[in-house]
Amino acid sequence: MANAPSNAILYDKIRAVEWENGRLKLIDQRLLPGKFEHLYLDHLPESAKAITDMVVRGAPAIGVTAAYAVVLAARDRYKENPNGWHKAIQADLDLLAEARPTAVNLRWAVEHMRGLINAGIPGNPLMRLLSEAQRIHADDIAANRRMGELGAALIETGSGVLTHCNTGALATGGYGTALGVVRAGYAAGRIKSVYADETRPWLQGARLTAWELVQEGIPATLIADSAATYLMKQGKVAWVIVGADRIAANGDTANKIGTYMTAVAARHHGVKFMVVAPTSTVDMKTPDGAAIPIETRAEAEVLGFGGTRTAPEGIQAWNPAFDITPAELIDAIVTEKGVVTKPTRDKLVAMMKSA
Numbered sequence: 001m002a003n004a005p006s007n008a009i010l011y012d013k014i015r016a017v018e019w020e021n022g023r024l025k026l027i028d029q030r031l032l033p034g035k036f037e038h039l040y041l042d043h044l045p046e047s048a049k050a051i052t053d054m055v056v057r058g059a060p061a062i063g064v065t066a067a068y069a070v071v072l073a074a075r076d077r078y079k080e081n082p083n084g085w086h087k088a089i090q091a092d093l094d095l096l097a098e099a100r101p102t103a104v105n106l107r108w109a110v111e112h113m114r115g116l117i118n119a120g121i122p123g124n125p126l127m128r129l130l131s132e133a134q135r136i137h138a139d140d141i142a143a144n145r146r147m148g149e150l151g152a153a154l155i156e157t158g159s160g161v162l163t164h165c166n167t168g169a170l171a172t173g174g175y176g177t178a179l180g181v182v183r184a185g186y187a188a189g190r191i192k193s194v195y196a197d198e199t200r201p202w203l204q205g206a207r208l209t210a211w212e213l214v215q216e217g218i219p220a221t222l223i224a225d226s227a228a229t230y231l232m233k234q235g236k237v238a239w240v241i242v243g244a245d246r247i248a249a250n251g252d253t254a255n256k257i258g259t260y261m262t263a264v265a266a267r268h269h270g271v272k273f274m275v276v277a278p279t280s281t282v283d284m285k286t287p288d289g290a291a292i293p294i295e296t297r298a299e300a301e302v303l304g305f306g307g308t309r310t311a312p313e314g315i316q317a318w319n320p321a322f323d324i325t326p327a328e329l330i331d332a333i334v335t336e337k338g339v340v341t342k343p344t345r346d347k348l349v350a351m352m353k354s355a
């Protein structure tokens with residue numbers, strides 16, 4: 001594929017989100033694996049639309065994108081009104097925060113940048129905000145690396161693992177959360193085989209995770225989501241490893257639709273269940289999973305495939321994009337701050353307070 005990086009250190013080359021020559025540069029993930037193309041954005045509203053339309057997706061990648069989008073808005077508002085830009089930008093920030101509801105990293109990044117703006121930035125804010133966005137981006141990559149080590153250490157040598165959705169370099173600042181653990185675990189010889197769920201209806205697994213693993217030469221097998229339980233029954237996997245869009249204060253976890261059924265099946269079969277996410281995904285203000293807003297996406301994603309309608313006219317579809325896995329089905333939550341086993345509110349409070 002033209003322009004696509006292809007070698008064993010793919011994760012160091014893939015950047016779903018970049019700042020390049022004063023522009024926001026995104027890999028258009030709607031086109032993968034068929035086409036590897038970038039979109040270049042200059043303004044916040046089109047960046048918010050790119051998040052809504054899933055040009056860029058994955059909780060940490062959305063957060064990093066939002067941070068850069070705030071830089072674009074500040075540049076525009078400062079140009080229009082060097083004295084009143086702090087006020088004028090507030091509506092932009094609100095618009096951006098609404099681009100997708102479930103992944104808390106988006107709001108986390110917007111509110112972080114808003115805090116900086118509201119604290120007062122004298123003169124042209126561009127360089128100050130850009131360096132903060134770049135720091136958020138670099139911190140996310142470092143967090144992923146750390147989580148990769150911590151998560152891999154939990155896995156016994158020679159294990160098979162199952163992952164859901166795409167949580168790799170495409171879904172983050174770089175490297176990956178759950179897929180970062182897969183990368184680190186494979187490199188350390190702990191993981192011998194990787195199974196990836198297709199992840200209907202948007203096919204993050206079949207299109208994106210499969211692409212990352214194949215490009216990198218990690219042996220992987222794609223399965224229909226509905227094959228996961230039978231896979232576990234056959235004893236082929238020791239761990240299910242997933243990312244998160246939001247972890248509530250009690251450990252309940254929102255992630256891609258289908259995660260919950262995989263966790264239920266894992267518990268039934270004695271397969272361990274690991275959630276891997278940076279602390280920017282942990283939302284201590286949300287008490288439990290019931291309080292997490294779940295995005296409902298277009299019916300068309302379920303009624304058809306690749307733009308072609310497959311379901312008969314007249315049928316309706318329900319398309320929740322995420323579900324909630326209750327804390328009691330999770331064996332370990334891995335963040336850059338450490339591993340929380342059998343998560344509870346108290347354990348998460350202690351983890352968030354730790355250095």
Ligand SMILES: CSC[C@@H](O)[C@@H](O)C(=O)COP(=O)(O)O
Pocket residue numbers: 057058059060103164165166167168171172176177178204242243244245255256257321
């Ligand atoms: C490291 S990404 C973690 C989650 O964001 C991921 O598992 C997921 O559910 C992504 O959903 P998406 O709808 O593709 O943005």
